[in-house]
Amino acid sequence: MSFNCYKDIIEEGDTVILYINPQAMYAIQALSIIENRKGEKVENIMQTKYGALKISSLFGKRFGSKVNLSNGWAYVLYPTPELWTQTLPHRTQIIYTPDIGLIMFMLELKPGSIVVESGTGSGSLTHAMAFRVKPSGHIYTYDFHEQRAEQAQKEFKSHGLSDIVTSQCRDVCQNGFSDEVVGKADAVFLDLPHPHLVVPFAIKALKSTGGGRICTFSPCIEQVMRTCQVLKDHGFIQLTTIECLEKEYQVLNRTVTTFTGIRQLPSTDSQSQNAAAEESAGPAEKKFVACVPSACPRGHTGYLTTATYLMENPLSRRSDTEGENKCEN
Amino acid sequence: MTATSVENMITPGHYLIINKNETYLIHQISNKAILKLGRDVIDLKMAIGQSYSSTYKLEPVTDKKRHYTLVVCNDNQARNQWATNGCGTDNKLITDDSSSQLLSTDEIIALKESGETGQNIVERLLKNSKTFQLKTEYAQEKYLKKKARKYCDYITIFKPTIRLITDVLYKQQTIPKTIALRFDTLAQILCRINLDPGGKYLLYENGSQGLLQAALLNQLHDNGSLVHIFSSTSEQNPLKAVKAMNFSESKIKQMLTVSLDEILNTKSEYDIPEEKVEEVVFNCSDDKKRKSDEAYTQLKKKHRPITSTDGLNFIQSNKFDGLIVVCREEPNEFVKILLPYLSLSRPFVVYSAYKEILVTMYAEFKMRRDLVFLRLTDNFLRHHQVLPNRTHPDVTMDDGSGYLFSGLFVTVICQTYEYSLTADSEENYICGFSKKQIQDTLLYAKKYPTKGIALNYACLKEQNIGNDRCLTEQYKLIECLRKECFLTNEQGNEITKGTNIPKDQILKNQEIKKRYQESIVKGNEELDNAVKYYEETMLEHLQSIDNLMKKRIYVDDINIALTNLKIELTAAIRRQMLNINIDQNLNLLY
Ligand SMILES: C[S@@+](CC[C@H](N)C(=O)[O-])C[C@H]1O[C@@H](n2cnc3c(N)ncnc32)[C@H](O)[C@@H]1O
Numbered sequence: 051m052s053f054n055c056y057k058d059i060i061e062e063g064d065t066v067i068l069y070i071n072p073q074a075m076y077a078i079q080a081l082s083i084i085e086n087r088k089g090e091k092v093e094n095i096m097q098t099k100y101g102a103l104k105i106s107s108l109f110g111k112r113f114g115s116k117v118n119l120s121n122g123w124a125y126v127l128y129p130t131p132e133l134w135t136q137t138l139p140h141r142t143q144i145i146y147t148p149d150i151g152l153i154m155f156m157l158e159l160k161p162g163s164i165v166v167e168s169g170t171g172s173g174s175l176t177h178a179m180a181f182r183v184k185p186s187g188h189i190y191t192y193d194f195h196e197q198r199a200e201q202a203q204k205e206f207k208s209h210g211l212s213d214i215v216t217s218q219c220r221d222v223c224q225n226g227f228s229d230e231v232v233g234k235a236d237a238v239f240l241d242l243p244h245p246h247l248v249v250p251f252a253i254k255a256l257k258s259t260g261g262g263r264i265c266t267f268s269p270c271i272e273q274v275m276r277t278c279q280v281l282k283d284h285g286f287i288q289l290t291t292i293e294c295l296e297k298e299y300q301v302l303n304r305t306v307t308t309f310t311g312i313r314q315l316p317s318t319d320s321q322s323q324n325a326a327a328e329e330s331a332g333p334a335e336k337k338f339v340a341c342v343p344s345a346c347p348r349g350h351t352g353y354l355t356t357a358t359y360l361m362e363n364p365l366s367r368r369s370d371t372e373g374e375n376k377c378e379n
Numbered sequence: 380m381t382a383t384s385v386e387n388m389i390t391p392g393h394y395l396i397i398n399k400n401e402t403y404l405i406h407q408i409s410n411k412a413i414l415k416l417g418r419d420v421i422d423l424k425m426a427i428g429q430s431y432s433s434t435y436k437l438e439p440v441t442d443k444k445r446h447y448t449l450v451v452c453n454d455n456q457a458r459n460q461w462a463t464n465g466c467g468t469d470n471k472l473i474t475d476d477s478s479s480q481l482l483s484t485d486e487i488i489a490l491k492e493s494g495e496t497g498q499n500i501v502e503r504l505l506k507n508s509k510t511f512q513l514k515t516e517y518a519q520e521k522y523l524k525k526k527a528r529k530y531c532d533y534i535t536i537f538k539p540t541i542r543l544i545t546d547v548l549y550k551q552q553t554i555p556k557t558i559a560l561r562f563d564t565l566a567q568i569l570c571r572i573n574l575d576p577g578g579k580y581l582l583y584e585n586g587s588q589g590l591l592q593a594a595l596l597n598q599l600h601d602n603g604s605l606v607h608i609f610s611s612t613s614e615q616n617p618l619k620a621v622k623a624m625n626f627s628e629s630k631i632k633q634m635l636t637v638s639l640d641e642i643l644n645t646k647s648e649y650d651i652p653e654e655k656v657e658e659v660v661f662n663c664s665d666d667k668k669r670k671s672d673e674a675y676t677q678l679k680k681k682h683r684p685i686t687s688t689d690g691l692n693f694i695q696s697n698k699f700d701g702l703i704v705v706c707r708e709e710p711n712e713f714v715k716i717l718l719p720y721l722s723l724s725r726p727f728v729v730y731s732a733y734k735e736i737l738v739t740m741y742a743e744f745k746m747r748r749d750l751v752f753l754r755l756t757d758n759f760l761r762h763h764q765v766l767p768n769r770t771h772p773d774v775t776m777d778d779g780s781g782y783l784f785s786g787l788f789v790t791v792i793c794q795t796y797e798y799s800l801t802a803d804s805e806e807n808y809i810c811g812f813s814k815k816q817i818q819d820t821l822l823y824a825k826k827y828p829t830k831g832i833a834l835n836y837a838c839l840k841e842q843n844i845g846n847d848r849c850l851t852e853q854y855k856l857i858e859c860l861r862k863e864c865f866l867t868n869e870q871g872n873e874i875t876k877g878t879n880i881p882k883d884q885i886l887k888n889q890e891i892k893k894r895y896q897e898s899i900v901k902g903n904e905e906l907d908n909a910v911k912y913y914e915e916t917m918l919e920h921l922q923s924i925d926n927l928m929k930k931r932i933y934v935d936d937i938n939i940a941l942t943n944l945k946i947e948l949t950a951a952i953r954r955q956m957l958n959i960n961i962d963q964n965l966n967l968l969y
Pocket residue numbers: 142143144145168169170171172173174175176192193194195198220221222223224241242243
């Protein structure tokens with residue numbers, strides 16, 4: 051409910067992010083009564099590492115408030131796409147925020163954009179794109195996995211995104227996209243095992259005025275190679291393949307031992323020796339602020355291949371030099 | 380003609396992105412439509428009225444050297460392509476003696492000036508190269524690429540988008556004069572700020588040629604708004620990116636501007652120096668020229684009279700959905716002033732080219748209790764060459780992503796106890812006690828300043844009730860204090876009562892005293908156990924708090940605080956145990 055527009059006060063039915071620390075964040079649906087395993091209606095009480103939280107106590111609180119748990123406290127936050135990505139229930143591998151940011155940028159999304167996406171997966175990217183193109187834009191998203199598509203559809207509805215997202219169960223490698231998107235899309239995004247098979251369908255979906263964008267996300271370089279070849283063959287230009295990893299740093303207070311107590315090599319000068327003896331207070335401690343990279347950051351997510359489609363060109367043309375040049379650079 | 384197609388049509392006054400081979404540039408097309416590109420002069424008149432994303436062939440003008448006109452050419456196949464006609468397998472036959480090209484430089488220049496097409500020139504070059512056929516396929520490609528850059532006969536005109544503008548600006552930027560904002564960093568900023576098209580945003584941008592203003596405006600729907608705070612220290616072409624986007628008048632109106640000085644002054648004086656507030660007045664001039672620089676130059680005119688919707692008022696009467704700071708200055712103090720203008724649970728993002736600046740800020744901000752989810756990041760970005768059998772990461776990398784520091788603004792927790800009593804805070808409870816309870820307790824504490832109470836009181840004050848840290852410990856301390864206060868109160872009554880105690884009562888009291896001493900002995904054992912138990916729980920707390928705040932607060936500081944607290948607490952427990960004994964005895968008394 052709370053997904054389609056920022057709101058201030060928590061109401062029943064909203065999704066709320068319970069923030070304990072960056073490693074412990076949970077998406078909760080704010081319902082006062084839930085069914086227990088026996089099917090009885092019971093008071094909704096959430097158990098956390100730091101004690102229990104009565105969900106109904108959240109109603110009327112502001113997003114951003116601090117709430118007491120029985121053994122500590124937490125914050126209740128608005129479910130921005132970024133926080134949702136961190137807390138959503140995984141039904142598939144998902145795309146994370148650094149890639150999401152780049153995808154939306156490379157696809158040049160803005161309010162009003164019409165986007166075609168496949169597969170929907172867990173809807174991580176779909177949520178972010180919906181937030182970006184609302185209120186006038188639209189995301190058409192397809193997944194051939196029936197349950198997943200259904201689940202996603204339900205989720206979009208309960209998050210108040212039905213006006214912005216259309217979710218369908220469809221095998222886009224075989225059947226392409228639905229007729230309603232033909233010639234309409236500003237951008238096409240593909241995150242499925244064989245994106246190269248979908249490129250001809252993507253061209254059909256892209257608007258005919260030219261300048262439409264395509265982006266594929268593939269974990270393996272072989273997928274990228276096939277995709278690039280097909281894109282080039284179909285006259286796409288400005289082909290680029292990038293990978294982008296976000297590095298996070300922690301800022302900590304640290305102390306080190308310094309060598310200030312130690313003097314230069316003993317000299318014959320008796321005076322300085324005396325001075326050294328006086329000052330030999332031993333090693334001193336020094337405080338400093340350390341900036342430490344994460345111990346084991348993500349090393350790979352996927353390659354992003356992006357390209358522009360200019361005008362309607364006859365299909366299957368020979369590779370054009372410009373595309374090749376761009377690609378090589 | 381529909382509105383969309385007009386928007387998609389090249390019109391004089393528009394900014395365009397011109398792409399020739401691999402170079403991109405921002406160009407404003409005038410009525411004359413002349414583009415100077417290196418030593419070439421290109422007449423763009425043909426492009427006027429065409430839709431964007433078209434490709435044109437450069438046609439030499441017969442009577443003028445290096446002058447060209449355009450011919451629309453949207454056929455990909457017609458683009459520059461040169462037959463290579465076989466290649467070598469390695470480079471062992473190739474010697475570099477600069478005599479491999481039979482055409483002289485003068486001859487080549489003459490060719491170019493004669494209006495020969497790039498296609499033909501390169502073909503001649505290939506024919507006259509002794510080594511080209513010997514080169515490996517890879518080397519040939521590299522050679523052709525180099526030549527294509529110089530002799531490309533085609534240009535493509537794109538509609539400016541943030542993506543293209545970011546690229547053009549990034550390549551032109553001169554560090555440290557301007558901020559080189561790489562596309563992935565900009566993408567990250569837009570994502571981190573969780574841009575809501577209908578939201579209100581607060582931006583301070585200085586040094587990045589208006590890229591952030593353009594990007595944010597581009598992401599706003601009609602109901603969104605942006606307040607840009609600008610610095611008086613002048614920047615060259617501070618609106619380059621905004622202009623290049625060909626925004627409509629109404630779009631531009633969604634952005635209000637305020638000078639940085641106004642913000643800083645207001646803060647220190649707590650009143651609004653009204654006359655000095657500046658607002659961008661993008662008046663629709665009468666002539667229907669859709670886009671003119673005039674609107675923008677007004678921004679430069681300082682101190683225009685204000686209207687009812689001035690930026691400063693807007694800032695002060697609104698809560699914002701995000702704060703973005705991209706600048707060359709150290710933004711620390713400034714960000715602190717602007718944070719309270721954010722709604723709760725909303726993000727801020729600060730960019731700096733220098734990690735050190737953000738590290739200092741992080742260290743300071745993580746001591747604050749009204750900020751969570753603090754993150755300091757940069758990007759590893761790698762381009763890949765994807766070619767059959769020759770796919771690999773690019774040989775050069777760009778490490779200039781800069782750094783981002785971001786977080787979410789949440790409830791302000793009362794800093795001290797005294798403050799929390801007066802402030803109309805949302806938190807009616809502190810450490811699980813109502814304010815009234817604490818107030819009463821402290822009143823008692825003041826009334827009966829026994830040693831124990833004074834100690835606990837001092838300890839509590841030192842801990843700053845309501846402080847996020849060590850809540851559980853504070854809870855215990857307050858509880859302890861309450862108890863002591865209660866007891867002292869009772870004892871106080873007892874003493875007053877005791878002035879005319881009958882003899883048997885005294886006897887009874889003596890017995891009590893005896894039992895009291897006994898219970899103290901017994902209590903001491905309990906005490907030892909309790910202290911041990913508390914020590915263990917303290918350790919647990921220590922660890923859990925350590926884990927909890929590893930990323931956010933100086934762990935060392937917490938440790939020190941907790942060690943101190945532990946000592947205090949042990950003392951408190953001792954006193955409390957003593958009280959339990961007193962308690963028991965008091966029960967006996969009645
Ligand atoms: C890795 S997931 C996508 C995750 C998604 N991008 C996210 O961020 O949550 C890939 C999805 O593609 C779907 N898929 C695979 N092949 C497909 C096809 N031919 N047509 C439609 N969907 C397909 C799978 O069912 C799977 O859910």
